[in-house]
Amino acid sequence: MTAAASSPESALKQTDGFDFKAYLSQSKQLVEQALDASLGPERPESLREAMRYSLLAGGKRLRPILCLAACQLAGGEAKQAMPTAVALEMIHTMSLIHDDLPAMDDDDLRRGRPTNHKVYGEAVAILAGDALLTRAFEMVALRSPGVPPERLLKVVGELSLVAGAPGLVGGQVVDLESEGKDVDLETLEYIHLHKTGALLSACVITGAMIGGANDDLVAALRVYARGIGLAFQIIDDILDITASSEVLGKTAGKDLVADKTTYPKLLGLEESRKRADDLVREAKDALEPWSMKATPLLALADFITSRDR
Ligand code: GRG
Numbered sequence: 001m002t003a004a005a006s007s008p009e010s011a012l013k014q015t016d017g018f019d020f021k022a023y024l025s026q027s028k029q030l031v032e033q034a035l036d037a038s039l040g041p042e043r044p045e046s047l048r049e050a051m052r053y054s055l056l057a058g059g060k061r062l063r064p065i066l067c068l069a070a071c072q073l074a075g076g077e078a079k080q081a082m083p084t085a086v087a088l089e090m091i092h093t094m095s096l097i098h099d100d101l102p103a104m105d106d107d108d109l110r111r112g113r114p115t116n117h118k119v120y121g122e123a124v125a126i127l128a129g130d131a132l133l134t135r136a137f138e139m140v141a142l143r144s145p146g147v148p149p150e151r152l153l154k155v156v157g158e159l160s161l162v163a164g165a166p167g168l169v170g171g172q173v174v175d176l177e178s179e180g181k182d183v184d185l186e187t188l189e190y191i192h193l194h195k196t197g198a199l200l201s202a203c204v205i206t207g208a209m210i211g212g213a214n215d216d217l218v219a220a221l222r223v224y225a226r227g228i229g230l231a232f233q234i235i236d237d238i239l240d241i242t243a244s245s246e247v248l249g250k251t252a253g254k255d256l257v258a259d260k261t262t263y264p265k266l267l268g269l270e271e272s273r274k275r276a277d278d279l280v281r282e283a284k285d286a287l288e289p290w291s292m293k294a295t296p297l298l299a300l301a302d303f304i305t306s307r308d309r
Contacts, residue, residue: 020299024065030078031064031085032056038086038139042131050120050128051135054093057111058249060307062300063088063199067207069296070221074211081210083144084155087136088203091163094129094136095172095199101125104176105254112249133163147210155206162202171195183261189230196236197229204297220286224297227283232304234276237262238269239309247309276305 035055042048064085071081100107100115101122107115117125140155161167171194178187204221213221237255241264245252255262263272280301287294 018295018299020296020303023296023299024303027065027068027078028061030082031061031068031089034064034082034086035089038083038090039135046120046124047128047131050116050124051132053113053119054097054110054116054128055090055132057113059089059093059111060309061089062304063092063203066200066203066297066300069300070204070207070213071211073290073293073297074208074213074217076207076211080144080147081207083139084206084210085203087139087159088199088206090132090136090139091159091168092199094132095168097125097129097132099172104172107251107254109245109251110249136163144210151209151212154209158202158206158209162198167194167198167202171198178261179258181261185266188261188263188266192230192233193226196233197226200229200232201225217290220289223286224283224301227279227286228301228304231276231279231283231301234263234272234279235305235307237264238272238276239307241269243308249309273305280305 039048039052039055042051064082067085067088068078068081072078096110097116099105100110101117108118109115115125116128120128136159137156140152140159144152163169171191174187175191175195178191183191201222204225205218208218208221239248240252240255240262243252254260255265263275267275283301284298287297291298
């Protein structure tokens with residue numbers, strides 16, 4: 001496998017004997033079905049509609065797929081990890097809904113559609129996010145048949161750290177506080193490791209926990225996750241400059257307009273891409289001892305740097 005693919009097509013084809021394109025499309029289909037089935041008869045109907053609007057709006061579904069792949073690498077079955085995979089997408093979706101609010105990034109477009117608050121109003125958007133976040137914990141604690149309770153407890157612990165001040169919320173606060181300031185590379189890395197990296201990391205760690213991973217594998221997956229998490233955000237920064245809103249499904253060029261500190265601003269486009277490639281190589285190296293069984297995670301790492309949206 002090459003160190004980093006240069007296009008989505010090459011990432012989809014590059015692993016000998018492993019049809020990554022089919023793997024991605026089958027996994028996505030399973031995740032979509034599970035997401036569709038995940039929201040029960042929430043009342044009132046308006047809340048259910050707002051939750052479904054964002055949860056089922058598409059998206060790459062990278063987080064749940066990472067979770068399922070890590071569970072299988074650890075020796076578990078993908079279906080055991082599906083409720084947690086859904087929970088991770090719920091947390092991700094709630095963070096997008098809240099991130100788009102006027103008090104945060106103030107955005108009108110997400111996943112190619114008007115943002116949640118543009119359709120349902122700010123109050124319902126906040127509450128739909130809250131309901132998705134709490135439903136995520138319900139999925140793990142109450143809707144994960146066949147998984148030993150001690151593993152589920154560990155998953156709940158990991159998710160609570162990642163969603164709160166030590167993860168997403170902390171990263172978002174430092175991001176907001178950094179607006180309009182010159183931010184150094186260390187602070188930028190802190191923001192990205194918390195805002196974006198923490199949840200991506202939780203995807204592989206919780207999947208591995210459900211699959212019964214040993215300490216060596218969990219430690220290796222933490223290195224892998226740090227690498228892909230940072231690389232993912234660097235590519236996000238690059239795409240904000242190089243891709244269109246139509247392709248991204250969200251407003252392109254926002255970082256430039258807001259004069260936000262990004263990797264391309266600090267390092268330039270070429271150096272940023274090189275850094276993302278290096279991080280993905282380090283991530284893949286960490287899984288070397290598991291190389292054959294880790295093929296999906298290795299291919300997903302390449303997909304992260306080759307993606308165009
Ligand atoms: C979790 C309680 C709680 C609060 C959240 C708003 C907030 C606090 C944090 C912001 C987190 C955020 C929006 C980070 C950006 C992550 C990112 C790069 C999202 C884009 O992910 P993709 O490209 O999107 O995977 P799709 O649409 O494909 O799923």
